[in-house]
Amino acid sequence: MNILKKIKNKSVIVGIVGMGYVGLPLGLAFAAKKINVLGFDLDEKKINLLSKGKGYLKHISDSKIKKAVDSGYLKATTNFSRLPEVDAILICVPTPLTKHREPDMSYVENTSKMIAKYLRKGQLIALESTTYPGTTDELLLPMFENAGGKNKFKVGKDFYLAFSPEREDPNNPDFTTAEIPKVIGGVTPQCLKVAKALYDLVIIKTVPVSSARAAEATKLLENIFRSINIAMVNELKMVFDRMNIDIWEVIAAASTKPFGFKPFYPGPGLGGHCIPIDPFYLTWKAREFEINTKFIELAGEINTYQPYYVVERSVEALNKFKKALNGSKVLILGAAYKKDIDDMRESPSLKLIEIYREKGAIVEYHDPLVPVLPKTRKYNYDMKSVKLTKEKIKSYDLIVLSTDHSIFDYKLISDNAKLVVDSRNAFETRGIKRKNIFKA
Numbered sequence: 001m002n003i004l005k006k007i008k009n010k011s012v013i014v015g016i017v018g019m020g021y022v023g024l025p026l027g028l029a030f031a032a033k034k035i036n037v038l039g040f041d042l043d044e045k046k047i048n049l050l051s052k053g054k055g056y057l058k059h060i061s062d063s064k065i066k067k068a069v070d071s072g073y074l075k076a077t078t079n080f081s082r083l084p085e086v087d088a089i090l091i092c093v094p095t096p097l098t099k100h101r102e103p104d105m106s107y108v109e110n111t112s113k114m115i116a117k118y119l120r121k122g123q124l125i126a127l128e129s130t131t132y133p134g135t136t137d138e139l140l141l142p143m144f145e146n147a148g149g150k151n152k153f154k155v156g157k158d159f160y161l162a163f164s165p166e167r168e169d170p171n172n173p174d175f176t177t178a179e180i181p182k183v184i185g186g187v188t189p190q191c192l193k194v195a196k197a198l199y200d201l202v203i204i205k206t207v208p209v210s211s212a213r214a215a216e217a218t219k220l221l222e223n224i225f226r227s228i229n230i231a232m233v234n235e236l237k238m239v240f241d242r243m244n245i246d247i248w249e250v251i252a253a254a255s256t257k258p259f260g261f262k263p264f265y266p267g268p269g270l271g272g273h274c275i276p277i278d279p280f281y282l283t284w285k286a287r288e289f290e291i292n293t294k295f296i297e298l299a300g301e302i303n304t305y306q307p308y309y310v311v312e313r314s315v316e317a318l319n320k321f322k323k324a325l326n327g328s329k330v331l332i333l334g335a336a337y338k339k340d341i342d343d344m345r346e347s348p349s350l351k352l353i354e355i356y357r358e359k360g361a362i363v364e365y366h367d368p369l370v371p372v373l374p375k376t377r378k379y380n381y382d383m384k385s386v387k388l389t390k391e392k393i394k395s396y397d398l399i400v401l402s403t404d405h406s407i408f409d410y411k412l413i414s415d416n417a418k419l420v421v422d423s424r425n426a427f428e429t430r431g432i433k434r435k436n437i438f439k440a
């Protein structure tokens, strides 16, 4: 039976490669619609947990996973020789930057090599990982067309290839994977038709575009839009601070304009797997066309500076109390890159720890969602989240709010802290205004 017929009668089997922040919710969305899913990952720990119906991401409950696994619709394996069992393969592996800030395509390439090794006729492959325009056509297509011998597989006939970017927003209660419209670009019209039919089974609305490149560029536009707008408010924050104007008050007032304005908020710097990284995929590709992406670079510069700015404001705040940062006891509140999640990839808190330490401070952190700081590619802190008691709070010379988690006891902290530097306006948002709370 061909794949379109299988999609129509819902007997299609969906393989997902990379069961992380993107792959896991996607798998759950298909399983919830009674579509068989086989998740693939190199990480045995994740696959073992999944197979037992257990989770590993804080914002996705064990009960949700157990339900999908018990129903028999969600299975997982580390055995890639099972790839021919599935009809569609959705690639959700990481696309980070190398230490020279260039695209690290090794995960996508390794996955594609594995898929090419086991490719069978009639399969659909859709790349979901964020990447530069041209990846699907230039990197993936030749690997699959030449799988098993030169030009053995013809795209659009023997297999189907598409790009469909993920728009996951972890822990956003307003949108689940199935409720977020999905852009799809096929390598051929038939590829688009097959990919659209598959995603239409689970996604509220699919948005076809003319090519895989257009879909790749769409995802980058979305993330560059965020990066640049965040950089703009970060710059305005620094200017307004100097003028003694509160950026948060200004944004709230501007947000009352019913058209032509969308609020973005300043903070201690960018974090997560997407916004600090993805724009530079375009910067890299644009060089091939002899074009510099000036907006992207400028936004990167301003956003990268933000943790340093928070530290500068801390020095000023301590100075008002006749204290030096050198030798001060500093607590970083929040290690995750955004509120109410456990993901600390690229978190500005990690950079803050580094800078405060460089300046001679004794640094600890508190984040119940990140009880220990895992080793990252850049940092290897041997640190555990400290427990916060009244006495403990009093023991710090400075408390720096980096992530505005809802679980923090803001009253307890502000009642007992000597000095607070708040990079998210988290205290005032909760009605707490004090002379010893400085915004940064």
Ligand SMILES: NC(=O)c1ccc[n+]([C@@H]2O[C@H](COP(=O)([O-])OP(=O)(O)OC[C@H]3O[C@@H](n4cnc5c(N)ncnc54)[C@H](O)[C@@H]3O)[C@@H](O)[C@H]2O)c1
Residues within 6 Å of the ligand: 017, 018, 019, 020, 021, 022, 023, 040, 041, 042, 043, 046, 092, 093, 094, 095, 107, 110, 111, 128, 129, 130, 131, 166, 167, 168, 169, 170, 273, 274
């Ligand atoms: N996290 C988000 O909110 C988000 C949102 C939109 C888009 N994206 C994009 O989606 C992609 C995946 O991001 P993520 O956050 O889910 O990453 P992740 O690290 O949470 O998950 C990736 C998974 O892939 C696995 N993996 C790595 N190499 C593999 C291989 N060769 N074969 C099989 N599995 C492999 C890893 O073990 C991991 O479990 C990235 O391109 C990212 O930019 C992420």
